Amino acid sequence: MTEQEAEYAGDLFGVDPTPGIVAVERAGDRGIRIYHRTHDGVREQLVEFTPWLVVDAETVPNLPRQMSTTLLDGDGRLRVRCDAPNWAAWLDVYRWLREAGRPFATFTSAADQYLVDSGRGLFRGISFDTVVRAQIDIETLGLDPTVEGARILLVTAAINGESAIVFRGDELSEPDMIRALTAWLQSNDPDVIEGHNIFNFDLPYLIERARRYHLELEWGRDGSPVRVGGEQRFKAGARSIPYNAARIYGRHLVDTYQQIQRYDTAGQLSSYALKPAIRALGLARHDRTYVAGVDITAAWDHDRERLIHYAIDDVLDVNVLSELALPTEFYQTRILPRGLQSVATGGPGEKINDLMLRAYLSRGYSIPTPGPPRGYPGGYTELRRTGRFSPVVKCDIESLYPSIMLVDDIRPASDELGMFVPMLGVLTKRRLQAKRREQQSTGHDRAQWRGIQTSFKVLINSFYGYLGYSRGYFNDYDAAERVTLRGQDLIQNIVVQLESNGSRAIEVDTDGVFFEPPADVRTLASEEALVARVSETLPTGINLAHDGRFLGMLSLRLKNYALLGYDGTVTLKGSGLRSRREERFLGQFLHDEVARHLAPDQFGDPRQAYLDLAERIIDGRLGVDDVSRIETITDQTFISPATRRLAEAVHGERIGERVAVYERADGSLARASAFDDDANSSYLLRRLRDFAERFRPLYATDQEFHYTFPIVTQRTDLATLRAARPTSQLTLFDLTN
């Protein structure tokens, strides 16, 4: 590392590498308590702390409380740092600033303020498996802790997936179970407490049951009870999902129900419930015990040992999900001035804000205010050809936007100190190092380097988006636009070169191109050579890579295509071909039709399969799992007219839940659980035909398409339709019109 890189690394990671800090909390009005994990347990340290805010010069004379002020360097609008005499004064000023609508910068958490000030961070020098994580799970009578007969049957817990323990409702009274859990937690002294849906179920249930015995969940490192916050939101990709926040002094709460949603960026999982998620990820233990939610009461009465095994399996599965999804957040926490719980629930824009604020304030520099939002162009997309292609190569520009920012030195205009691009550069370099270490190592080391590597990747990928983030202190829409327009130039130039080399470009999207290579390019090596020749023409620091080769491709619409791998696997891409919302029978239909069109000799006749499925609909032979679709409950569900029928079907459901519904013969929607063999066949036939429309680009003429996928209604004579000949005119098959 050069001297300059070391300097920027200090800005990026904070200047104080003190290892082993596992928690930081406010202590009284002017103090901070730091918990260090050492070889013989956790040690406490108390330090003095002055809460602060940064405001603009005009605001200072009007502040409602006396503060000591410092003028910061530079031209940022927020150039006066105010140090508060105590936390109460800070809170007064903070509330006043919000109320008055004045611009300011601070952190609502004293711990985060301390971490920014000190340059320290959590978990430095320790790895994920060093941290003590407790998994907990409860089995209860019913889901509502307030109703008659509600009670906790079992509490199970484990430490890092081991030493599982059970507190049984037939051996302990309910309050004693709660006391036993608290004692177990205090003696194991975990840094992290984990559960699946712990925020919205286990904690509220436990708190309510405890309240009935005048107990509190005294789980804090200082013995304080779990504090319930208001409704907060966790960020998972583009979605922001509300939950009942809670905090524990000196520890971090992690909900694997949330973490697995953040982990599932590709949207592969159809359910985020514990058992389906574990199964879909291929992580189920073969000897795992299952008890359905509705059977828990019966199992408690008649098969208690089995229920206990099931409950233990549940906490072990919580650990499995945590080991999968949490390391990325854990290793980000080393870098960022905030705690694990906040890293694991917060959005990426705020994390880059953290980095920039810490870098500027540690140098005594002023902070700019966000520029007003405006739209700007994004990636270049073009559907150049539709139809069936073979063979197909995909190439893409590696890390397009980060590379452009590094190569062209594109940074916010307000970044006077020039920190943005060097921080991105250090992260990029460190990520490559970590990737190499990951490849060179095995076991726990490998898992650690993977965690580090992916945590860097998450931050790297956030830098571009930050430029267009409306609440980013250093946002810059002009800079964001320069990045995307440069990307458009680069990819369009690559298409020109590919075509001039005899390739036929099929689809272009932002940083990648699918193309048919020329006839003399048929091996991986020759494809790579072709891509490498194009790559050589690009600016230094911009690399084009071979990113996949396929036996076949169906190009249907922009961002909607299917791929046939050389190993025979079929992949569907795009909202029209794979969506969590589509009915299962339609998903199956799409998949099968794609296979039939990609390899017609292997998979049979599309027309016959279509008519078979239509017949099953007419005969009512599709089950509830086939005809129901998954709808996500959002803020809009109960507001928007476009989701009125859904709102009626799922009245009272929580935001963020996913509910299986189907359309009834009367046109209303109903929950799949209320299925009564009354699915709307006309609707299903129409849906089937709509889905067949996706394949229209594969047919040269309307006649051919209509012959393959004729319109079918409940009154259609399928026998006649099946017997019809392909040479006939379209109108002959439109028997119902």
Next chain:
DNA sequence: TACTGTGGCCGTGGGA
């Protein structure tokens, strides 16, 4: 002050 970005396809339902 606990909201990374744009581009695009498709279904719904209201209104012309």
Next chain:
DNA sequence: TCCCACGGCCAC
């Protein structure tokens, strides 16, 4: 019947 706005989900 067509057009349009909007919401959800997806590709990148």
